Each structure stands twice: as C-alpha cells, then as structure tokens.
Amino acid sequence: MVTSAKFPALPARQLTDGPKPKHAQLREILEEICTTDLEPGDMLPGERVLEETFGVSRITVRRAIGDLVASGRLKRARGKGTFVAPAPLISRLHLASFSSEMSSQGLRATSDVLLSKVDTAPAEVEAFFRAGERPHPHLRRLRLGDGRPYAIDDSWYNSVHVPDLLDKDVHTSVYGILDKEYGLPVTEAEQIATAINADATTAGVLDVEPGTALLKIVRMSLSGEYPVEWCSSLYRTDRYTLKTHVERAAEQPTD
Structure with a gap:
C-alpha cells in the first residue's frame, strides 16, 4: 500500500498483460x-x-x-x-426551483446574494413584464450545491405583483416565496439556452478559468397569466447537465 498525509491508501495491485489493456x-x-x-x-x-x-x-x-x-x-x-469532479446537477427541463432540483439529487442548496436592489430593468425585461416604465426588484445570486458554485442567477421580479420581494429571505427558494407568501406559484415558463464564455468577473465568481464555456439559460416565468420573473442564469457545464425526452412529432395528414 502507498499512503501519504494527502492521499488515501492505494492498492498495490499488479496490472497484468491480457485482453484488457x-x-x-x-x-x-x-x-x-x-x-x-x-x-x-x-x-x-x-x-x-x-x-x-x-x-x-x-x-x-x-x-x-x-x-x-x-x-x-x-x-x-x-x-x-x-x-x-462533482456529480453534475441534472435538469430535466421541467418547472422546478434550483433548490428542489438540488434536494432531489441529494445536494444541499444555498445562495450567496451578490446584488439586491430595486432598479430600472432592461428593455427586454420591461417588455415581458408589461408593467410600463417602473423599477423592479433585481436579485443576483450565486447558487451553491454542498458549498460549491454551480450557477449565477440574475433575476428580475415584477413589482406590480411582488413589490417588497427583496424584504423576504431571498437566500432561500424565491419560487417558494412566490407561492407561499404571494400566492403566485410559477406555472409555466419559456426557456432559451445558449453557450457563452466566462469573462474575468464571472469566472472569478464561479471559480473557473476565464474563457471557460458556460451554459446560459434565460427563463421567462408566468404565474397563470401574470409575468412574474425574468431570469438569466449562467451554469458551470462541469456541474450542470440538461436532459430532456423527445418524441417524433405526429405527421399531419396530407391530401
């Protein structure tokens, strides 16, 4: 056995020549x-x-x-x-909070709040909220699994429906807050996934090298007919995997 203060005991197993290299x-x-x-x-x-x-x-x-x-x-x-390497978090593209996805895979979800303020939203967010020109709660969080960085969520919330959201404990699941405290559970969402490279600032937060490929997902969430959240998330690709099931579309009858 070979041991050290840093490494576990290694089995001194003799490797043999044979069918398996x-x-x-x-x-x-x-x-x-x-x-x-x-x-x-x-x-x-x-x-x-x-x-x-x-x-x-x-x-x-x-x-x-x-x-x-x-x-x-x-x-x-x-x-x-x-x-x-940590086991990647697998998202099956269904409506679930980061916290519940982590919990379902045996990981403890926590968040570090990087930014929390009410501010003027970008034009694309205003267009989705359909609330006119007014400030909205803006929340940016580092999402952690068992203390390791997985993603950065940069989220806006509709001040028409949740004006005092940032007064709540946003270190926990915001989806849970929307549901339990406002009666606005997220019922559907549109997601757009793209790939980007980490800039120096993002790389520092996620503990990766600048230029590392990241998965970017923009989610626009509704509670019934009400637009409640616009979120842009950047995921470490070594710790997050998208999984989905697809089926062949039914062929339309032709004349």
Missing part, C-alpha cells in the same frame, strides 16, 4: 478509488505515485486519467493537479 485496468482502479475513498474536490495522487504503485508507464497513467477526465469523473486544474 493496462490503461483500462488502471482506469477501473482509479474510478473505484474516486467512489470509495475520495470526495468531490479531493486531489488524485500524482502521476509518479501512480506509476510506482502500479508498475506502469507514464503513458499508461495519462491514458487512464485522460479517459476519466473525458467521462467527467475527474477534472484537471492547470498547475494544481487532478481532482475528483
């Missing part, structure tokens, strides 16, 4: 270690340690690690090392 055998061992001994965010032992422990070449080690990085099980941080 050594890099595939090592990949299975490392994946087991990530599952049983390490937590998301923990560092993997260095390449030299893995070479010496399992009696393989640097090329074999890098191939095994590369496969796990490609599958999303590990992530590399330049100049720092290789770490166990």
Whole structure:
C-alpha cells in the first residue's frame, strides 16, 4: 500500500498483460478509488505515485486519467493537479426551483446574494413584464450545491405583483416565496439556452478559468397569466447537465 498525509491508501495491485489493456485496468482502479475513498474536490495522487504503485508507464497513467477526465469523473486544474469532479446537477427541463432540483439529487442548496436592489430593468425585461416604465426588484445570486458554485442567477421580479420581494429571505427558494407568501406559484415558463464564455468577473465568481464555456439559460416565468420573473442564469457545464425526452412529432395528414 502507498499512503501519504494527502492521499488515501492505494492498492498495490499488479496490472497484468491480457485482453484488457493496462490503461483500462488502471482506469477501473482509479474510478473505484474516486467512489470509495475520495470526495468531490479531493486531489488524485500524482502521476509518479501512480506509476510506482502500479508498475506502469507514464503513458499508461495519462491514458487512464485522460479517459476519466473525458467521462467527467475527474477534472484537471492547470498547475494544481487532478481532482475528483462533482456529480453534475441534472435538469430535466421541467418547472422546478434550483433548490428542489438540488434536494432531489441529494445536494444541499444555498445562495450567496451578490446584488439586491430595486432598479430600472432592461428593455427586454420591461417588455415581458408589461408593467410600463417602473423599477423592479433585481436579485443576483450565486447558487451553491454542498458549498460549491454551480450557477449565477440574475433575476428580475415584477413589482406590480411582488413589490417588497427583496424584504423576504431571498437566500432561500424565491419560487417558494412566490407561492407561499404571494400566492403566485410559477406555472409555466419559456426557456432559451445558449453557450457563452466566462469573462474575468464571472469566472472569478464561479471559480473557473476565464474563457471557460458556460451554459446560459434565460427563463421567462408566468404565474397563470401574470409575468412574474425574468431570469438569466449562467451554469458551470462541469456541474450542470440538461436532459430532456423527445418524441417524433405526429405527421399531419396530407391530401
């Protein structure tokens, strides 16, 4: 066994020549270690340690690690090392708050409030709210899962219906507040998903490198006939995955 103060014990297992390549055998061992001994965010032992422990070449080690990085099980941080990647939050494109999505996947949702004020909204928000030129509650939050940054939500709320929203505890689920305190549950929404690259400010908040690809989702939410929320969210793509089910549209009869 190879141990250190930083890393778990590694099984000194001899890799054998056979139908399964050594890099595939090592990949299975490392994946087991990530599952049983390490937590998301923990560092993997260095390449030299893995070479010496399992009696393989640097090329074999890098191939095994590369496969796990490609599958999303590990992530590399330049100049720092290789770490166990967190399991991505999976959204199935149904109406659910960030908090409830996190809870359903066993993660604890929290928020850091980055901005909270009543202000003049952009033209696209005013057009959606159909409330004329008036200030609206503006809330920007860093959304965290088990203390790790997942997304930035930049949201506007219709002051016609929720003028004092920012007086509530917006560290919790705003959808829950809309439902329980205003009687305005979100009943439907239109979402638009695009990809962007993180600028320096966003990268610092989400703890990624500038230029990292992010998923941008703009959601326009209604409670019945009332437009209540316009939200632009930026998600870390290594921690958030969209999943949807599609079916072939019924063919229309022709003459």
